[in-house]
Amino acid sequence: MTAEPFDVVVIGQKGRVGYEAILFAASLRRADPGFAGRLIVAEPRPGGAWPGDPRMSDAQRDLLAGELCAEIRPFDAVHFGAAYPQGNKIEALAALDPGAPFVFFDSDTLVTGPLSAVPFDFDRPCASLRREGTWPEIEFYGPGYSEIWGSLYDLMGLDFASSLDPDQPDEYWERYLYFNAGWFFYRCGPSFGRRYLETALAIRDRTPRAAELQSLDPWLDQVALPLVVHALGGGRRTIPEGLLDGSVTCHWRVMGLLFARESDAAVTAALEAIQPNRIKKVLKEHEPFRRFLLQGRGARARAMFDRAALPRRERAIRNRLKSAGLWMR
Structure with a gap:
């Protein structure tokens, strides 16, 4: 068991992200009723870089703060x-309590097992390794992985060589520290957030020459994250494999993908989390939840795929779902 309490943090915002935060919270309370930490839903204030009012509706806020104890x-x-919504996860960390261990999750995540039993080492941060080699995209005559990643480590004054996985061959993407930013953890939210913000802004505003031709939208948060984890003494697999992105959590991302490729436990978690009438009343306002969780589109999507023989690339799954009219965000 984790020896100390920790906060769980997700983003909540007007529209889709707020509904996803409710589903996350409902699945957490269902799967880990003994969770003793705080569930924090970080919400952007009006003004600043968001036009209009980005806050959740009264119904979303009341449900989260009431029955779901957030x-x-x-x-x-x-x-x-608005220019880069993924930046919410970077700037939200400043609102956390200094010195309080935290685990951040993207809101489009389900809790399917006892999160409180995960043996987090908060002194050695880590992040999700459920990813594909999406960045950088290597040009035939352009810089390679080592030159591009090395230039970012140089930009931040970090040792590049110690971040490499020596078991992987040179110029193969998995040799280089790269995470999905769907979850990460550390001992102090504001400290992690300051480093994350500094790194992301440096990469965006002072992009090294070797990386100038690489797209940073939507990849900036995932490009900066490994440098932050490395700088704070973390790395790959500082917790046992098979828990997060496994038996304890599922980063489903889009309803069609949840039903097409995820485990029976994840689908069950979503279907059961939405059943209480108060939760159902709010979540059915979100069309993808209503269509997939309540009106049968999820079962249709699930019947299209064999989970034991899925296409190797996510793009192929997406394309089949789109062709069948089963792709909604």
Whole structure:
């Protein structure tokens, strides 16, 4: 068991992200009723880099703060906002309590097992290794992985060689520290957030020459994250494999993908989390949840795929779902 309490943090915002936060919270309370930490839903304040009012609706906020026992905590989106929504996870960390261990999850995540039993080592941060080699995209005559990643480590004054996986061949993408930013953890939210913000802004505003031709939208948070983890003494697999992105959590991302490729436990977690009438009443306002969880589109999507023989690339799954009219965000 984890020896110390920790906060769980997700983003909540007007529209889709707020509904996803509710589904996350409902699945956490169902799967880990003994969780003793705080569930914090970080919400951007009006103003700053978000136009209009980005806060959740009264119905979303009341459900989260009431039955789901979440603390809604505001933060200021100054540097990213509407121009780069993924930056919410970077700027929200400033609103956390100094010195309080935290685990951040993307809101489109389900809890399927006892999160409180995961043996987090909060002094050695880590992040999700459920990813594909999406960045950088190597040009035939352009810089390679080592030159591109090395230039980013040089930019931040970090040792590049110690980040490499020596079991992987040179110029193969998995040799280089690269995470999905769907979850990460550390001992102090504001400390992690300061480093994350500094790194992301440096990469965005002072992009090294070797990386100039690489797209940073939507990849900036995932490009900066490994440098932050490395700088703070973390790395690959500092917790046992098979828990997060396994038996304890599922980063489903899009309803069609949840039903097409994820485990029976994840699908069951979503279907059962939405059953209480108060939760169902709010979540059915979100069309993808209503269509897939309540009106049968999820079962149709699931019947299209054999989970034991899925296409190797996610793109192939997406394309089949789109062709069948089963792709909704």
